[in-house]
Amino acid sequence: MAEAILEVRGLHKHYPLTRGVLFRKEVGSVRAVDGVDLTLRRGETLGVVGESGCGKSTAARLLVSLERPTAGSITYRGEDVTRLSGRALKAVRRNIQMVFQDPYTSLNPRMTVGDIVGEPFDIHPEAAPKGERRRRVRELLDVVGLNPEHINRYPHQFSGGQRQRIGIARGLALRPEIIVADEPVSALDVSVQAQVINLMARLQREFGLSYVFIAHDLSIVRHISDRVAVMYLGRIVESGRDSEIYDHPTHPYTQALLSAVPVPDPRARARRERIILTGDVPSPAAVPSGCRFRTRCWKARDVCAEEVPLLAVPQRLRGGLAGHESACHFAEEKRVVAPTP
Numbered sequence: 001m002a003e004a005i006l007e008v009r010g011l012h013k014h015y016p017l018t019r020g021v022l023f024r025k026e027v028g029s030v031r032a033v034d035g036v037d038l039t040l041r042r043g044e045t046l047g048v049v050g051e052s053g054c055g056k057s058t059a060a061r062l063l064v065s066l067e068r069p070t071a072g073s074i075t076y077r078g079e080d081v082t083r084l085s086g087r088a089l090k091a092v093r094r095n096i097q098m099v100f101q102d103p104y105t106s107l108n109p110r111m112t113v114g115d116i117v118g119e120p121f122d123i124h125p126e127a128a129p130k131g132e133r134r135r136r137v138r139e140l141l142d143v144v145g146l147n148p149e150h151i152n153r154y155p156h157q158f159s160g161g162q163r164q165r166i167g168i169a170r171g172l173a174l175r176p177e178i179i180v181a182d183e184p185v186s187a188l189d190v191s192v193q194a195q196v197i198n199l200m201a202r203l204q205r206e207f208g209l210s211y212v213f214i215a216h217d218l219s220i221v222r223h224i225s226d227r228v229a230v231m232y233l234g235r236i237v238e239s240g241r242d243s244e245i246y247d248h249p250t251h252p253y254t255q256a257l258l259s260a261v262p263v264p265d266p267r268a269r270a271r272r273e274r275i276i277l278t279g280d281v282p283s284p285a286a287v288p289s290g291c292r293f294r295t296r297c298w299k300a301r302d303v304c305a306e307e308v309p310l311l312a313v314p315q316r317l318r319g320g321l322a323g324h325e326s327a328c329h330f331a332e333e334k335r336v337v338a339p340t341p
């Protein structure tokens with residue numbers, strides 16, 4: 001197994017909830033990220049999946065040090081990034097880049113493509129001498145499949161897929177080791193999604209990149225992920241190799257998500273069990289006690305309200321195909337998507 005390039009332990013980001021304008025009073029907190037554990041290995045893609053509002057973008061911003069966590073550690077090259085500042089932090093940020101969620105809003109409409117892709121060189125001038133930057137930007141456009149002649153165009157002159165290629169070129173500019181891609185294809189047409197995912201897979205091989213690839217749907221990350229982590233209300237509830245998660249899920253939430261994934265084969269579709277979750281996702285400002293999934297879980301018992309299930313390999317599942325990390329007191333395998341006969 002490849003070495004861990006990024007290790008995240010007990011990561012929290014709580015935003016204060018305040019009331020009043022003149023005398024702002026803290027009345028609680030939004031627990032956007034509430035104890036996330038993740039390991040990213042060199043050269044792999046870790047898919048992170050969860051519903052809207054579960055804290056994916058917040059976690060992404062913490063991973064690339066755009067925000068500081070409330071608690072927890074992010075270890076990169078043996079150092080806890082969350083404790084760094086100044087030049088040391090800047091050096092780390094150069095190596096861990098982000099591709100943003102929405103290519104329609106994340107590119108400044110008043111900047112040319114050349115200026116957008118070259119912007120990281122303004123922040124890290126040591127990465128490319130001034131006289132070289134235009135040439136580097138042209139190269140980057142070429143690498144992501146855009147015409148280098150279009151360097152002076154503006155974002156609105158490109159399609160959604162092309163705009164996300166611009167975002168990827170910007171993410172690549174400093175030759176990072178890690179790219180955190182926050183739902184890079186969610187805003188794109190289905191036909192374009194595969195092209196962008198294929199591009200990212202090719203760049204990963206070419207540049208030896210490690211990816212954290214965020215999505216709200218398990219089907220999107222299937223083709224690109226080596227391992228998958230499922231997130232619910234600020235925490236990882238299950239993680240494992242992609243075959244473990246897709247074929248041997250043990251957490252009820254993962255099973256419910258998988259049961260909603262479109263199955264193209266009509267015979268398999270007819271045999272598959274749909275799990276319809278009742279109720280809404282609770283607010284991250286009022287996280288349920290014990291297991292945070294219990295208000296929607298069909299297996300919940302009294303203990304689920306009292307004890308927080310930790311993310312660990314359940315003792316009785318060890319050694320088997322279902323033996324991977326799951327944060328459930330009653331983790332057990334349930335095949336949701338019927339195997340093709």
Ligand SMILES: Nc1ncnc2c1ncn2[C@@H]1O[C@H](COP(=O)(O)OP(=O)(O)OP(=O)(O)O)[C@@H](O)[C@H]1O
Pocket residue numbers: 015030031032050051052053054055056057058059101216284
């Ligand atoms: N700066 C902030 N201040 C207060 N609350 C915030 C802030 N940023 C995010 N939140 C809240 O934290 C929670 C998680 O938000 P986040 O954007 O990380 O979710 P997400 O999983 O990326 O959702 P989506 O799939 O919609 O992009 C939400 O309830 C959100 O309203």
Ligand code: SF4
Pocket residue numbers: 251252253291292293294295297298299300301304309327328329330331
């Ligand atoms: S710990 Fe209980 S409530 Fe939580 S997922 Fe498992 S069975 Fe459901």
Ligand SMILES: [Mg+2]
Pocket residue numbers: 056057058101182183
């Ligand atoms: Mg998001």
